[in-house]
Amino acid sequence: MEYFVQQLVNGLTLGSIYxxxxxxxxxxxxxxxxxxxxxxxxxxLGGFAALIVFLLLTSIFAGLPVVLLLLVMIAAAMLTxxxxxxxxxxxxxxxxxxxxxxAPLITAIGMSIALSNFIQVTxxxxxxxxxxxxxxxxxxxxxxxxxxxIIIMILxxxxxxxxxxxxxxxxxxxxxxxxxxxxxxxxxxxxxVDRTISVTFVMGASLAAVAGTMYLMYYGVTVFxxxxxxxxxxxxxxxxxxxxxxxxxxxxxxxIGLIESLWSAYFTIDYKDVATFSILAIVLIFKPSGIxxxxxxxxx
Amino acid sequence: MxxxxxxxxxxxxxxxxxxxxxxxxxxxxxxxxxxxxxANGAGKSTLMMTICGSPQARTGxxxxxxxxxxxxxxxxxxxxxxxxxxxxxxxxxxxxxxxNLQMGASLDNLKYFDEDVEKIFTLFPRLxxxxxxxxxxxxxxxxxxxxxxxxxMARPKLLLLDEPSLGxxxxxxxxxxxxxxxxxxxxxLTVFLVEQNAFAALKLSHRAYVMVNGQVTMSGSGKExxxxxxxxxxxxxxxxx
Numbered sequence: 001m002e003y004f005v006q007q008l009v010n011g012l013t014l015g016s017i018y019x020x021x022x023x024x025x026x027x028x029x030x031x032x033x034x035x036x037x038x039x040x041x042x043x044x045l046g047g048f049a050a051l052i053v054f055l056l057l058t059s060i061f062a063g064l065p066v067v068l069l070l071l072v073m074i075a076a077a078m079l080t081x082x083x084x085x086x087x088x089x090x091x092x093x094x095x096x097x098x099x100x101x102x103a104p105l106i107t108a109i110g111m112s113i114a115l116s117n118f119i120q121v122t123x124x125x126x127x128x129x130x131x132x133x134x135x136x137x138x139x140x141x142x143x144x145x146x147x148x149x150i151i152i153m154i155l156x157x158x159x160x161x162x163x164x165x166x167x168x169x170x171x172x173x174x175x176x177x178x179x180x181x182x183x184x185x186x187x188x189x190x191x192x193v194d195r196t197i198s199v200t201f202v203m204g205a206s207l208a209a210v211a212g213t214m215y216l217m218y219y220g221v222t223v224f225x226x227x228x229x230x231x232x233x234x235x236x237x238x239x240x241x242x243x244x245x246x247x248x249x250x251x252x253x254x255x256i257g258l259i260e261s262l263w264s265a266y267f268t269i270d271y272k273d274v275a276t277f278s279i280l281a282i283v284l285i286f287k288p289s290g291i292x293x294x295x296x297x298x299x300x
Numbered sequence: 301m302x303x304x305x306x307x308x309x310x311x312x313x314x315x316x317x318x319x320x321x322x323x324x325x326x327x328x329x330x331x332x333x334x335x336x337x338x339a340n341g342a343g344k345s346t347l348m349m350t351i352c353g354s355p356q357a358r359t360g361x362x363x364x365x366x367x368x369x370x371x372x373x374x375x376x377x378x379x380x381x382x383x384x385x386x387x388x389x390x391x392x393x394x395x396x397x398x399x400n401l402q403m404g405a406s407l408d409n410l411k412y413f414d415e416d417v418e419k420i421f422t423l424f425p426r427l428x429x430x431x432x433x434x435x436x437x438x439x440x441x442x443x444x445x446x447x448x449x450x451x452x453m454a455r456p457k458l459l460l461l462d463e464p465s466l467g468x469x470x471x472x473x474x475x476x477x478x479x480x481x482x483x484x485x486x487x488x489l490t491v492f493l494v495e496q497n498a499f500a501a502l503k504l505s506h507r508a509y510v511m512v513n514g515q516v517t518m519s520g521s522g523k524e525x526x527x528x529x530x531x532x533x534x535x536x537x538x539x540x541x
Contacts, residue, residue: 185386
């Protein structure tokens with residue numbers, strides 16, 4: 001039983017990270033109907049920005065408090081990733097809007113390759129380790145929960161709350177939802193559609209950057225290929241939860257995190273990805289629009 | 301300053317290589333209700349959308365309140381206070397009635413929202429009952445009211461209505477036309493409307509234009525056109541009254 005709960009905690013931690021990345025996929029898909037395959041690399045890039053800031057800060061000011069260090073890392077990662085995603089949308093995706101559907105998709109794959117190669121060339125191809133930032137571990141009823149896990153979960157929950165508030169309760173969120181539902185009508189009401197789409201890319205990138213920083217802190221290492229597997233997993237999470245649905249992205253992320261850690265705990269770890277993707281396939285057979293996705297047909 | 305609010309001069313609009321509007325001239329003065337009648341595919345809705353810059357006119361000029369708006373992007377035209385209730389209503393289906401109205405008031409960042417939404421609810425009490433319901437679940441008539449209400453929330457100087465009577469029951473059509481009349485008389489709202497229901501439109505309007513194949517072929521006061529034998533033969537007799 002304790003073992004099971006332990007795995008639940010691990011799974012939820014991993015799921016939080018996937019969920020944060022998945023939101024970026026699902027929002028961009030919702031608003032312009034494309035899969036931003038470069039999103040995983042934006043996540044990786046965020047991690048690298050955090051790493052560089054960490055190295056700089058620790059070499060200049062020794063003995064900085066960890067909280068401050070983490071906050072600066074997160075801020076730097078968010079800023080860098082947002083700037084990149086904003087630029088990518090502007091130069092690579094926007095000119096192709098209104099083109100045939102596959103064009104931006106292929107461009108996104110190209111951007112993904114370009115980004116990971118850019119990091120490989122500028123930062124080197126080797127694994128980049130950092131010393132553990134927070135190492136306290138608490139024992140609660142025989143289950144060990146590390147401070148890292150607590151930070152990740154608290155950060156995820158608070159970000160999701162803020163995010164939910166923005167999307168559902170603010171003028172910006174309304175503009176985003178309106179643009180998603182009928183871009184032309186939104187423009188007729190005075191909404192700057194291009195700007196709204198840019199903001200969506202920035203928001204998605206910010207969450208991915210937080211996830212990237214958390215990933216770096218959790219595993220203590222990053223490498224230029226790190227955008228790929230978590231990116232694909234988060235994309236899977238978005239599809240599993242129902243692409244276009246924000247709660248779906250979080251639910252999907254949590255489910256994939258749980259499946260992975262529970263499978264690794266009770267069966268062989270080598271097949272954890274097989275388990276994840278099998279469950280995706282099974283869900284899609286019975287519910288093609290994902291768990292919380294809405295069917296394509298709409299009442300008019 | 302002249303009292304012409306909207307002036308469309310020699311506007312041509314194309315969809316790809318197909319010419320939808322071939323040199324249209326239309327004027328709307330402040331405080332007028334002007335209607336545009338014509339058969340299906342005559343280019344009425346295209347003119348409405350061209351005024352809003354989506355699609356943009358290929359040639360010609362559109363002047364609003366003395367300013368050339370021909371090349372402005374759609375959202376900036378909307379910010380000049382031209383509001384449209386477009387063809388097909390285009391309600392945001394997954395937003396509530398209330399949120400749809402909030403979207404209408406985006407220009408002023410909801411500054412006058414509370415005050416204005418009460419006016420809309422007085423005008424269309426039905427919307428008040430349905431305010432928490434999603435736009436996509438409304439009936440056609442309710443969607444039409446919402447679409448007009450949403451346009452009014454922008455505090456427009458010019459209201460463009462594209463077929464407000466399409467697919468509605470006669471009683472609701474009357475309700476909507478009465479509402480337009482009240483808004484015009486009491487608040488001096490300028491309205492430019494497209495209608496297939498020519499009889500009702502001509503009766504309501506101060507002036508009207510007839511459009512055939514992307515060109516304006518006739519214009520005059522509502523009464524004149526109602527009496528015109530050609531208009532009667534083409535759009536009134538045997539049509540929907």
